[in-house]
Structure formats: structure tokens, C-alpha cells
Amino acid sequence: MSNASHLRIEGLTKLYGATAAVEDVNLDVAQGEMLVLLGPSGCGKTTTLRLVAGFVAATRGRILVEGKDYASLPPYQREMGMVFQSYALFPHLTVAQNVTFGLRMRKLPKAEIDTRLEQTLDMVKLTTMADRYPRQLSGGQQQRVALARALAIRPKVLLLDEPLSNLDANLRQSVAREIRQLQRAAGLTALMVTHDQNEAMTMADRLVLMNEGRVQQVGTQEELYEQPLNPFVARFIGHSNLVAGDLVEADSLRLPGGAVMKLARRYAQRGPHVLALRPERVRLHGEGDVAPPRATATVEDGTYVGGHVDYLLAFEGGASLALHEPTGATGGTRRARGERVALTWDAQNERLFDPNGAIVTAAEA
């Protein structure tokens, strides 16, 4: 990986006073890859992007593009094209002047500037708007100007800070597709920030999930969903249930209230652990329909949402679990509140973490 990486971030850290906004971030982005930074509010996504762009000075760490360290260069020497959340178009310049701004700063010959302007406007389908001012454009059009302006300089890396957040919902999808297509066509290495999980899943080649300034996991959509490395990832991506309990036997997890779950795998460890289970990967049965069940519980609540019923189950003693039962299998009937149910799941859907949040692997297959 490291040989092929086009953008490489090593040990990137930003301290504000004693608190770290970004701490020891290491990333490798391949040429032409779109890496999406995702995480809850305040986790350091924007700071990471601004560190790469050079608007914020790193406390430590290196930012390598094609092997050259950019960390100490000012923003105007970094050759990274950024698309801002607010678009940040120059209000006193026309669309054409906005798009050619970076080219004029580079003092390219006039003929070259004209060709690139034409090409870029053509790419974002704004040829007819060249002489308008930003205030005369719709939000979606402004967004495309911002993108065109960044693409025109043929940046080494494209940086996108929540590029879709100011668009209305039905425009988002088409703009997302457009950005992705332009980035692919230009073969640009891109780093994008979003707090919207759907957006991240749609746009990314690979995802970076951050929390409290640290990278929690880097991987493809499948890797983050199927193989979360810690309870935070399991919870954030797809809302896994996190069930705390005591591993009392190789395959028995005792919940705080006394209920016991039979696990699908056997583990060597004992003591407190956290079990992550996805709501749609747990099967629901009538009590006694399956023997032996992994656990039994009571239906607390059921919400019919179309494709599935959203159940909240309670274990004996208080612990609870969210679960989705596809309506196709049940013919659309909903289980009554108070009904006793049995649960089963397959071994590959069971993820067990120790109290430090590290994944626990099964002792035997």
C-alpha cells in the first residue's frame, strides 16, 4: 500500500492548548482514490482537512504528496484544490473569473487559461453562465462553480468539506454522483469530509471513521460494516446493539439482569465483555419454535416501517435489544407487546469486544 499511496499522512496531530483536536492520524490514499472522513460532530474531520490544506498549522506530523512533505508549506504553495462547505465563491468576480482565478495566480498564458476555462465549464455544464455573478446562481450551480474552480488548477489532491450539506435533499444525490464522476474522470486523489453516513457510504472508495480526534477504523464500506474493530465503529456504522455482560463460560454471556446468552463461538477469555449485534442480523422466532435459542426475550415495542418491523426487546432483568424482522417472512403481521420470543444469529454476525474495546477472537472455530 505505502508504495502506491499518492497522499500519505503520518502522525498528524493538532493541539489546541492541551486538548488534541486531531491526534496521531495516519492515512494512505492511493492515486485516484476518494477517501471519506466520517464521524460525529467535533471529532476532528474539518481540522484534519484544514491541516492538509494548510489553513491550520500542524503541531506534529507529515503530509506527503508524491513523497514530498507539504506540512510546513503555506496554503498557496500546496497545490490542493478545496471545495468549501459555504462554497466561498468570490462575490465580486464572474463565474469565469472565479474559475480562472487559480490559473491567473499561476500566471498561465492567456490561451491556456481560455482553453481550460472552456473545458472546465463544459465539464460542470455551466458554459452559459460564464458571465454571471455568484449571487445570480442557484445553490447547486454555485456548488458546481466551486468544484470547477478547484478542478481548473489540476490540483494534486482534491479536498471537499461537507460539499453537499448546503444543498436540498433531492439535489444531493445527483450532485454526489456528479462529483464522484468528475473526480474519477480526472483520476484525482480526493479527501472528503462529511457527518452524513449515507453520503459517506455512497461517495467513498474507502472510509475513515474518526472519534475524539483519533482514527477508529479505515476500510471499505463492507469492512467497516462487517468487521468493526471496536464498539464505537459497530455502533456508529449501522447502529449495532452493544450488549454488556460477563463471559462466564466459553460460550455464555451473562447479562446484568441474570439472563444468559448462548454465543455462536467459544472464547478463551472470561469476565466483562461487550457483544455487538446488528438489528437486522438477529433472527426472531416464536418461543419454542427453535431449540435451543441463543436467548429469549419479551417484545417491548414494535414499529411497522414497511420493509421490516422495528422491535425493541427486553431481556429478563432489564437489558434491551433493537431488532429488525423483515415483513416478507411474516406476511406483515406484527408481534404483540409482551409476547415471548426466541433469538438466533450466525457466528459471523457476532462481534465480541473486551472492556478496552479491543476485538476478541474465538478460541476455536
Add this chain to the structure above:
Amino acid sequence: MSAPPETAATLPRAAIPGSPGTVAALTAVTRLLVFVGIALMLIPLLMTAYMSLFADGVVTFPPSGYTLSWYGRLAEFPKFGQSLSTSLRVAAMATLCSLLIGVPASIALVRYSFPGRGVLNVLLLSPLTVPGVVIGLGLYVLMVDVEIRTQFPLIGSDWVLILAHLLITTPWVVRLCVANLVQLDRSIEEAAANLGASPGRVLWSVTLPMMRQGIVAAALFAFIVSFENIEMTLFLISPGMITFPISVLQYLEYRFDPLVASVVVVQTAVIAALLLAIDRYVKLSKVV
């Protein structure tokens, strides 16, 4: 619609104690006070405008007739040419110099943090808090002292007036430019840097053009403040060189006639026009 349940529209009213009658009475009193206030400000102006139309050279009441001819004789006002050209010259230079100081200062204050920023902020705005007479007297004493030591005539020179006016025009320029700058999106300047503009280019190609409205407003305001200043200027003029408002003041010491009334009306009209022009660029109620 009869007696709707408490909607958002009726809630604020419900929060004011008292019946709807009290509320209506309070509204009426407020309106009356505003009206009286405006009337008090306008009456002297209207009276002056009225008297500028009197036909007689000595103001008597009732006038024997009305005429617009005083407006054609503005140039007969004593020292009209000299005082007007001095005022215009001083105001233009004070405006230019205060822009040269105030615009960079406001950018520094808003965009950069540096040691002494708070002190600079207070220093730049403090002349507004000192009465003009006090500044004028202080400057006068200083100038006389320097004149005695250097044998160089300072009182009555353009430059002393310009320097004095800078003390009041610069704070206004800073205030208006700061108000303009804080509402500009910082990321626009970052975008320029991102596209390859060095800090100097960002300033020249992005920050200053975006500040245009604030700068125009500041220039007009500085011009007015300098042009109509009397308190400070009184101390710094010489018999051969007075400013326009002071020529009016001196004239009024001896007589009041329709000529001076028409001079004042013209001056007020010009300043009002400038203020309206500023208001188009920067809402004055937000900064003054």
C-alpha cells in the same frame, strides 16, 4: 375567526401585563414621543429654510415677500470661496489619509491576532470619546509650543487641520471597515490562498474588493465628519484661513439674514445627500 387558542402570534402580547387597552395606550405614547423627537429636530431646520426665502435683507416678521434670489447670491457670502475651498481641501485630504491608516488597521484588527491588538483597538476608537473642544485645545497648546520652539507657523496651515481631523475621521473609518469585515466569509480568503494567491495577492484581489462597500461608506463619512467639524477646528484656524462652518459661525456673530440661512440650507442638503448615499452601502443604524 373567533377567539383562537393561544397561537404564536398572540403569545407575545399575552406576555405584556395589562389589558389590550393598556397596550394600545403605550403604543400611542411611544408614537407621540417619536413624533415630538423628530419635530424637535426638524423645526429649526424648517425655520431656517423658511427664512432663507424672505425677500427682506433684515429678517422681519412677517416678511414683505418671498424670493429664491438668496440662493443665487451664495457666492456673496463673506469668504465663501476661501472657506469652502479650505474645507473641501482639508476634508478630502483627511479622508484620504484616514483611509490609508484606517483600512489597513481594520484588516489587522479583524484578521490577525498580535500582541497589543486590544490596545490598538482602544487607541483607534478613543478620540470619539473625548470632546472635540478638549482635543482642539490640547492640539492648540501643542502647536503654539512647537511654533515657539521652531519659529515655524503652524496654526492656520492645512496640514495641522488635516492632522487634527484625522483624529476623528480615522476612528470612523476603522469602525465602518471593521463592521464590514466581520460579516465577510473568512473562507473566501482561504479559497484564494488555496488557489495559489500569496497573502499580498489575497489582500489585493479578494479582501479589498470585498470591502468596497465599507470603504466607500467610510470615505463619505470621514468626509462629512471633517467637513462639518467646528469644535476642534476653532482652535486651529487663522484669520486668513477659516473653514466653511466657521465662516458661517463668524457671520452669525454679527447678523442673521436670509443669505446665511440659504447657505446653511445648502450645506445641510449636501450632507443629507451624502448620508443617504452611505446608507445605501452600509446600514448606518448598524454601526453608529
